[in-house]
Amino acid sequence: MDDIPAGAGAADFPDDDSPEAQIARLRTDAERLPVDRSLLPMAEAVPDDAAISAPVPEIRATTEERFNDFVIDGITHVVISVTLPRQIDILAYVGYQYDWNRPGPCWYFLGKLVAKGIWDGQTELQELNYVAVRRRDFIAYTTSKWKAAVEAEKAAGRAGRSPLSxxxxxxxxxxxxxxxxxTWAPARAVIASQVGQMKHFSDRSDAADLPKGNKAHAQ
Incomplete structure (x- = not known):
């Protein structure tokens, strides 16, 4: 697990998880953390997937022994649980600054890391949606294989969808x-249930009003 910012206490975790409250907490966290000017800024005026040009570094993926028989090729969705400081650390590791007002490029890069760690880059993760719980982001992705299968089912006129993994x-x-x-593990039931209810951020009626970087909430 990654770390809660030093000095955080119960008073730092209000119950209000509105978008405005989340942005205010992100701003507060960002102001507490030093900025390393030797790091590269993300490219501007480009799609999120082009804002960080660093190569995907070597990454080791591990799980508990009891999950060794879990069917990797059957995974349909991935949920990354990560704090802001850990996102900053990972981007600094590859030479980039984190932009708290534009998290999308970081999330895209995190998806590339997971794809390399679990599938050796043979499967692409596509950002689905996001939920903030206090100072932790839960970023959901679909696998490219699952998305292609769903689109094929729709094209064939078949309703419903396969069970999620x-x-x-x-x-x-x-x-x-x-x-x-x-580290990875099969999702807890509450997480899997939330993923099953999510819409893609671009399908929201208020998508144009969301903060930059595809920040959205489960519906």
Whole structure:
């Protein structure tokens, strides 16, 4: 698991999880953290998937022994659980600054890391939606294989969809000179249920009013 910011206490975690409250907490967190001017800024005026040009580094994915027989190729969705400081650490590891007002490029890069760690880059993760719980982001992705299968079912006029297979991912703190590390496990029932109810952020009626970087909420 990644770390809660130092000094955080119960008073820092209000019950209000409105978009405005989340943005205010992100701004507060960002102001507490030093900015390393030696890091590259994200490219502007380009899609999120082009804003970070760093190559995907080596990453080790591990899970508990009891999950060794879990069918990797059957995974339909991935949920990354990550705090703001850990996102900043990971981007710094590849030489980039985090832009708190534009998290989309970071989330896209995190998806590439997971795809490499679990599928050796043979499967692409596509951002679905996001939920903030206090200072932790839960970012949901669909696998490219699952999305293609759903579209094929729709084209064939068949209703319904196959059961979901969801995993949760956490990143360990990056260590200089060492490969990145992540852990994964089958998603808890509450997480899998939330994913099943999510809409893509672009399908929201208020999508145009959302903060930059595809920040959205489960519907």
């Amino acid at each position: 969801v995993i949760e991912v956490n990143f360990k703190k990056p260590q200089p000179g060492q490969p990145l590390e992540m």
